[in-house]
Amino acid sequence: MTPAPHAESAARQHPLVRLAHVNKRYSNGTVALRDMSLDVGEGEFVSLLGPSGCGKSTALRMIAGLLSLSSGEIRWPDRDGGSDTARQDISFVFQEPTLMPWTTVFENVYLPLKLSGVDRAAATPAVKDALALVGLSKFADVYPRELSGGMKMRVSIARAMVTHPKLLLMDEPFAALDEMTRAKLNDDVLRLWQERKLTVMFVTHNVWESVYLSSRIVVMAARPGRVVDDIRIDAPYPRTEAFRTSPLYTEYSVRVSQALRSTLGENDVDH
Numbered sequence: 001m002t003p004a005p006h007a008e009s010a011a012r013q014h015p016l017v018r019l020a021h022v023n024k025r026y027s028n029g030t031v032a033l034r035d036m037s038l039d040v041g042e043g044e045f046v047s048l049l050g051p052s053g054c055g056k057s058t059a060l061r062m063i064a065g066l067l068s069l070s071s072g073e074i075r076w077p078d079r080d081g082g083s084d085t086a087r088q089d090i091s092f093v094f095q096e097p098t099l100m101p102w103t104t105v106f107e108n109v110y111l112p113l114k115l116s117g118v119d120r121a122a123a124t125p126a127v128k129d130a131l132a133l134v135g136l137s138k139f140a141d142v143y144p145r146e147l148s149g150g151m152k153m154r155v156s157i158a159r160a161m162v163t164h165p166k167l168l169l170m171d172e173p174f175a176a177l178d179e180m181t182r183a184k185l186n187d188d189v190l191r192l193w194q195e196r197k198l199t200v201m202f203v204t205h206n207v208w209e210s211v212y213l214s215s216r217i218v219v220m221a222a223r224p225g226r227v228v229d230d231i232r233i234d235a236p237y238p239r240t241e242a243f244r245t246s247p248l249y250t251e252y253s254v255r256v257s258q259a260l261r262s263t264l265g266e267n268d269v270d271h
């Protein structure tokens with residue numbers, strides 16, 4: 001095994017995105033995030049891990065520009081003088097695949113390019129490439145209803161990848177899938193991350209999944225949502241079944257579980 005090919009770039013030296021003292025209070029008074037500061041370096045695989053209600057989705061949506069901040073700052077230091085325009089390099093994968101049921105897999109993956117005005121002929125190579133990336137080349141002409149849950153999620157990932165993002169934001173993408181499918185998709189996401197030299201921010205409440213995937217785990221607590229720990233997972237990539245059954249994996253999983261338990265009730269922790 002070799003060290004992570006690109007996770008080594010130090011977040012603190014070359015942050016892709018920087019959250020500084022970010023607060024979010026919804027209009028009903030809920031404090032979803034309190035004073036969140038976080039640098040995410042180019043090439044990192046960062047999981048936001050925490051129980052329901054700790055502000056993971058809120059943080060991701062603010063980074064994507066889908067939600068306003070109450071106070072604080074989100075900056076993109078290396079690009080465009082740190083302005084918001086860098087957000088065009090971002091793709092978002094939600095827990096639900098959110099596919100258009102009335103049209104084909106091809107059309108679903110084509111959608112982001114269509115919305116940016118790229119015509120079908122010009123977009124076709126990119127769409128085919130994205131489908132090949134997730135192993136769905138043969139399914140371009142089928143409709144979502146003909147696909148399993150895992151395949152629908154692959155289409156959703158292909159749709160996210162078709163624009164060649166630098167930052168992939170994933171909000172509990174595999175939570176609704178069975179364990180086998182989830183494990184397979186975990187491997188696929190790691191492969192994409194390595195091949196495409198992506199930066200990934202991955203929301204999960206699953207300790208085992210976060211340790212398997214991440215170069216770094218940001219542990220969060222609820223009421224109010226806040227960061228309580230930041231743990232580097234210093235295990236080489238590619239990660240395989242051998243890692244899942246290794247003492248190092250168990251060691252990190254115990255450590256991460258403890259980080260959650262140090263601030264939360266046992267019932268909040270989902271293995």
Ligand SMILES: Nc1ncnc2c1ncn2[C@@H]1O[C@H](COP(=O)(O)OP(=O)(O)OP(=O)(O)O)[C@@H](O)[C@H]1O
Pocket residue numbers: 026027028030031032050051052053054055056057058059205225
């Ligand atoms: N639109 C909203 N209006 C009011 N409160 C909200 C809104 N969206 C989220 N919240 C609240 O903000 C807090 C953080 O929610 P958020 O969805 O970010 O947490 P999460 O960690 O992603 O949770 P989950 O794992 O359940 O998705 C929760 O208390 C939630 O109820």
